[in-house]
Amino acid sequence: MSFIRRIAYGACLILPALALAGEPVNINTADAATLAAAIKGVGQSRAEAIVAYRTTHGPALNGIIQHPDLDLVGVWVHSTDKGGQDAGDLCGLPPTGVTATNDAAEVLALGADCVCYTATADLRPWEAVDDIARILASGANVVSSSLVQLLHPKTADKAMVERLTAACEEGGTSCYFSGIDPGFANDLIPIALMSACARVDSVRIYEILNYDTYDQAEVLFGTMGFAQPLDHTPLLLFPGSLSYAWGGVIGQIAESLGVDVDEIREVHEKASLDHDVPAGR
8 A cells, every 4th residue: 555645845956047039938847959059158068057957956856746655745945036947947857846945934835744955065064953953943844955964963063963853753754865975876776785795805986077077166166166376275175164064874884884083084186277178167
């Protein structure tokens, strides 16, 4: 016997405001060629970056809509451009009859069993905590790819854990943080692979990503420091930042191995190129 779980979706997917050169196009569904031809100031590279961003951030809503055991009842968006749009239009699917809203209270009043919260939290961690705590206290469970430092609650920010624990107790609810990166690829997969090993001497995990397709200027230039002088210290390289974000991965792997972490060391190197990179423009 299967049952339908009522679920709401909360997201903060904000694409930049774009000036139209001709007939309006739906930036949530149009392909790169259409975007490049129809939107003033957007070339092919920028259009491909928009599609890449949309593809990366759309699967959660897409998966909820198409899952046979889930019933989407509401969508909360932060972007006013997305408010009033059908959920299907936001992720390239046929209309669902569920209209996105900018009003969180409106979504919470729907009585969803669970809220999938995917709003970015890198630069607004405590705002995200406030959002999630409000949802939990209302009586809805939460699954989230945000707040990656909560991948391993035992080593996460104690204040965050206490705040969300209190909200869970108030609402009789639960929350699960899957992460994206950190999360999944650099913790669960290594743990699964190690379970097939008779002996483990060391664990090395690398992140290799082409950031040319990552259409998030604030993250690229502000948080990570791309295009900044080599003597500039971006947010990511402030002492403790790397451990704050990725420390949970180390804690989770260590716990799975039954070992204690003596120390986390942060080391970084900077390098410059001898040529320009378009960076999604």
